[in-house]
Amino acid sequence: MMVGIVLVTHGRFGEELKKSAEMILGSQEGVETISMEYGSSLADVADEIEKMIARYEDSGAIVFTDMFGGSPSNVAMAYLGSKNVEVVSGVNLPMLIKALGLRRENKSIRVMCNECADSARQSIIVAGELLKETS
């Protein structure tokens, strides 16, 4: 069984991010999304995260959140102590695509997370700067 991917975000960002990744890679299994909307209670979001990570008890799960310090991230971090769960904040499309690719490679969750974070960092480019370097 593949490592579970849980996207916890402000609004429906995670759902749309999943759809966007699927446009590129085709449909994906084991990707869960949790949307924190206006009026959502933190306890309900925490319950949902708990349910999702329980589903991946054997394989482990990575919880991706949109912004460090935001409530999706704060709630998710409470599960860091759980077996085989890691939380990575600042999720973007290249990061998610990287994670979906890495799942087949049988790496440890921590290694996967580090590679995802590197890939996301490298994906941020100011195009004008890039042109200056090549010209």
Added chain:
Amino acid sequence: MKKIIFRVDDRLIHGQVIEGWVKYYKIHRIMVVSDRIAGDSLQRMIYQSALPSGCTLEIMNVEQFISSFEKLKAVKDYTLVLMESVEDLARCTDLIDNDVYVNIGCVACREHKVEVSNTVFLDLDEIEQVCSIRDTVEVYIHKVPWEPSVEIRNFSKLLKGGL
């Protein structure tokens, strides 16, 4: 803006606080006042790490906050005091005067709650608690600083209408 801001926000430190209040008023000092967080070392660690850079955070229970409030009043910087519930705010009623800006930012929706704004849902007890604080000072629904604040005026209608 007044130097001391009391905010009821059941998410405590989160996106609206970091990107909104802290940046807008250049706040260097945040207090999280909650019996639950003060007694939970994991939650303390999480909120400590969620803190925007350049900010200090103190986490204390409601009793500790009430007894240290006099010292806080002497401080010149802006201080953002975050509480999880209207009930905790009501416990601090005696501290509230015209030098304190009181706002309600986020209170999640649950059963038997009335939608007061798109982020604030209150039950009958909470509405009564807010009404009694409002006898002393104005209380605003205020999500982020650049959006207009809404003074709570229509509560008597909500109360009469029955919840």
